[in-house]
Amino acid sequence: MLKITIPEQELWDEAKEEFVKTKSVNLQLEHSLVSLSKWEAKWHKPFLGKGDKTVEETIDYIRCMTITQNVDPSAYRFIDNDIVQQVSDYIADPMTATWFSKEEKGPPSREVVTAEIVYYWMVTFHIPFECQKWHLNRLLTLIRVCNAKNTPPKKLNRKQLAKRNTALNAARRKALNSKG
16 A cells, blocks of 8 residues: 655635645555556556556546545645656555566567456456455466466477486486496
Protein backbone atom coordinates (compact mmCIF):
# COMPACT_ATOMS: atom_id res chain seq x y z
CA MET A 1 0.00 0.00 0.00
CA LEU A 2 1.20 3.48 -0.86
CA LYS A 3 0.26 6.48 1.25
CA ILE A 4 0.36 9.87 -0.41
CA THR A 5 -0.68 13.34 0.65
CA ILE A 6 -2.16 15.87 -1.71
CA PRO A 7 -1.13 19.16 -0.09
CA GLU A 8 -3.51 21.99 0.66
CA GLN A 9 -3.98 24.49 -2.13
CA GLU A 10 -4.90 28.14 -2.29
CA LEU A 11 -7.13 28.90 -5.28
CA TRP A 12 -8.86 31.94 -6.65
CA ASP A 13 -12.67 31.64 -6.78
CA GLU A 14 -13.74 33.87 -9.65
CA ALA A 15 -17.43 33.77 -8.72
CA LYS A 16 -16.84 35.06 -5.18
CA GLU A 17 -13.68 36.97 -6.09
CA GLU A 18 -11.73 35.61 -3.15
CA PHE A 19 -9.01 33.09 -2.35
CA VAL A 20 -10.20 29.70 -1.17
CA LYS A 21 -8.04 27.15 0.66
CA THR A 22 -8.49 23.44 0.11
CA LYS A 23 -7.58 20.95 2.81
CA SER A 24 -4.76 18.46 2.38
CA VAL A 25 -5.94 14.95 1.54
CA ASN A 26 -4.29 11.70 2.63
CA LEU A 27 -4.82 8.80 0.24
CA GLN A 28 -4.06 5.11 0.55
CA LEU A 29 -3.45 3.49 -2.82
CA GLU A 30 -3.17 -0.12 -3.92
CA HIS A 31 -1.98 -1.20 -7.39
CA SER A 32 -4.06 -4.35 -7.68
CA LEU A 33 -6.13 -6.39 -10.08
CA VAL A 34 -9.21 -4.68 -8.64
CA SER A 35 -7.92 -1.20 -9.55
CA LEU A 36 -6.78 -2.47 -12.96
CA SER A 37 -10.22 -3.87 -13.78
CA LYS A 38 -11.96 -0.64 -12.64
CA TRP A 39 -9.70 1.40 -14.92
CA GLU A 40 -10.14 -0.94 -17.91
CA ALA A 41 -13.93 -0.93 -17.43
CA LYS A 42 -13.92 2.85 -17.78
CA TRP A 43 -11.34 3.32 -20.54
CA HIS A 44 -12.04 0.15 -22.59
CA LYS A 45 -8.38 -0.50 -23.28
CA PRO A 46 -5.69 -2.66 -21.65
CA PHE A 47 -3.81 -0.91 -18.85
CA LEU A 48 -0.80 -3.19 -19.25
CA GLY A 49 -0.52 -2.37 -22.95
CA LYS A 50 2.54 -0.78 -24.49
CA GLY A 51 1.01 2.63 -25.18
CA ASP A 52 1.53 5.63 -22.92
CA LYS A 53 -1.30 6.94 -20.78
CA THR A 54 -2.61 10.47 -21.03
CA VAL A 55 -2.51 12.70 -17.95
CA GLU A 56 -6.26 12.19 -17.55
CA GLU A 57 -5.89 8.38 -17.74
CA THR A 58 -3.01 8.44 -15.25
CA ILE A 59 -4.93 10.56 -12.73
CA ASP A 60 -7.94 8.30 -13.19
CA TYR A 61 -5.83 5.21 -12.47
CA ILE A 62 -4.74 6.86 -9.22
CA ARG A 63 -8.44 7.34 -8.46
CA CYS A 64 -9.07 3.64 -9.22
CA MET A 65 -6.17 2.69 -6.93
CA THR A 66 -7.59 4.69 -4.00
CA ILE A 67 -8.84 2.56 -1.12
CA THR A 68 -9.48 5.54 1.17
CA GLN A 69 -13.22 6.03 1.60
CA ASN A 70 -15.19 9.22 0.83
CA VAL A 71 -12.51 11.19 -1.02
CA ASP A 72 -13.67 14.44 -2.58
CA PRO A 73 -13.33 13.90 -6.35
CA SER A 74 -11.93 17.41 -6.78
CA ALA A 75 -8.85 16.38 -4.76
CA TYR A 76 -7.50 14.48 -7.76
CA ARG A 77 -7.21 17.76 -9.72
CA PHE A 78 -4.29 18.74 -7.45
CA ILE A 79 -2.10 15.70 -8.11
CA ASP A 80 1.28 17.01 -9.25
CA ASN A 81 4.23 15.40 -11.06
CA ASP A 82 5.94 14.43 -7.78
CA ILE A 83 2.91 12.40 -6.72
CA VAL A 84 2.65 10.82 -10.18
CA GLN A 85 6.34 9.83 -9.89
CA GLN A 86 5.78 8.29 -6.43
CA VAL A 87 2.86 6.29 -7.83
CA SER A 88 4.90 5.22 -10.89
CA ASP A 89 7.74 4.01 -8.65
CA TYR A 90 5.24 2.09 -6.52
CA ILE A 91 3.66 0.48 -9.61
CA ALA A 92 7.11 -0.56 -10.89
CA ASP A 93 8.19 -2.13 -7.57
CA PRO A 94 8.30 -5.96 -7.89
CA MET A 95 7.05 -6.41 -4.28
CA THR A 96 8.69 -9.84 -4.03
CA ALA A 97 12.05 -11.50 -3.52
CA THR A 98 11.36 -13.94 -6.36
CA TRP A 99 13.37 -13.46 -9.52
CA PHE A 100 13.64 -15.35 -12.78
CA SER A 101 16.74 -16.16 -14.79
CA LYS A 102 17.02 -14.75 -18.26
CA GLU A 103 17.30 -18.27 -19.69
CA GLU A 104 13.72 -19.00 -18.65
CA LYS A 105 12.43 -16.13 -20.73
CA GLY A 106 11.29 -17.05 -24.20
CA PRO A 107 10.23 -14.71 -26.93
CA PRO A 108 7.88 -11.98 -25.73
CA SER A 109 4.23 -12.93 -25.87
CA ARG A 110 2.01 -11.01 -28.23
CA GLU A 111 -1.03 -11.71 -26.09
CA VAL A 112 -2.73 -8.57 -24.84
CA VAL A 113 -3.05 -8.91 -21.07
CA THR A 114 -6.24 -7.51 -19.60
CA ALA A 115 -7.84 -7.93 -16.19
CA GLU A 116 -9.94 -10.82 -17.51
CA ILE A 117 -6.83 -12.68 -18.70
CA VAL A 118 -5.30 -12.31 -15.23
CA TYR A 119 -8.54 -13.59 -13.66
CA TYR A 120 -8.43 -16.54 -16.09
CA TRP A 121 -4.88 -17.34 -14.96
CA MET A 122 -6.00 -17.15 -11.33
CA VAL A 123 -8.79 -19.66 -12.03
CA THR A 124 -6.47 -21.92 -14.02
CA PHE A 125 -3.90 -22.08 -11.22
CA HIS A 126 -6.53 -22.19 -8.41
CA ILE A 127 -5.28 -18.90 -6.93
CA PRO A 128 -7.88 -17.61 -4.43
CA PHE A 129 -9.74 -14.45 -5.40
CA GLU A 130 -8.51 -12.72 -2.23
CA CYS A 131 -5.25 -12.29 -4.14
CA GLN A 132 -6.93 -9.80 -6.48
CA LYS A 133 -6.20 -7.20 -3.79
CA TRP A 134 -2.45 -7.97 -3.74
CA HIS A 135 0.02 -5.65 -5.42
CA LEU A 136 -0.39 -6.55 -9.10
CA ASN A 137 3.32 -7.33 -9.65
CA ARG A 138 3.25 -9.80 -6.76
CA LEU A 139 0.18 -11.51 -8.21
CA LEU A 140 1.73 -11.69 -11.68
CA THR A 141 4.90 -13.18 -10.15
CA LEU A 142 2.83 -15.84 -8.39
CA ILE A 143 1.11 -16.66 -11.69
CA ARG A 144 4.48 -16.90 -13.41
CA VAL A 145 5.78 -19.23 -10.66
CA CYS A 146 2.68 -21.43 -10.98
CA ASN A 147 3.20 -21.59 -14.73
CA ALA A 148 6.90 -22.49 -14.35
CA LYS A 149 6.16 -25.20 -11.76
CA ASN A 150 3.43 -26.71 -13.95
CA THR A 151 5.53 -26.77 -17.12
CA PRO A 152 7.39 -30.03 -17.75
CA PRO A 153 11.19 -29.69 -17.72
CA LYS A 154 12.73 -28.78 -21.04
CA LYS A 155 14.52 -31.68 -22.72
CA LEU A 156 18.15 -31.16 -23.69
CA ASN A 157 19.24 -31.71 -27.26
CA ARG A 158 22.18 -34.05 -27.97
CA LYS A 159 24.79 -31.31 -27.96
CA GLN A 160 23.59 -29.89 -24.61
CA LEU A 161 23.39 -33.40 -23.12
CA ALA A 162 26.94 -34.26 -24.21
CA LYS A 163 28.25 -30.96 -22.81
CA ARG A 164 26.51 -31.56 -19.47
CA ASN A 165 27.81 -35.13 -19.22
CA THR A 166 31.37 -34.02 -20.04
CA ALA A 167 31.20 -31.41 -17.26
CA LEU A 168 29.80 -33.96 -14.78
CA ASN A 169 32.51 -36.51 -15.64
CA ALA A 170 35.24 -33.90 -15.27
CA ALA A 171 33.90 -32.86 -11.87
CA ARG A 172 33.74 -36.48 -10.71
CA ARG A 173 37.32 -37.17 -11.89
CA LYS A 174 38.54 -34.11 -10.04
CA ALA A 175 36.66 -35.01 -6.84
CA LEU A 176 37.96 -38.61 -6.87
CA ASN A 177 41.49 -37.79 -8.12
CA SER A 178 40.95 -40.20 -10.98
CA LYS A 179 42.03 -40.19 -14.61
CA GLY A 180 39.02 -41.94 -15.94
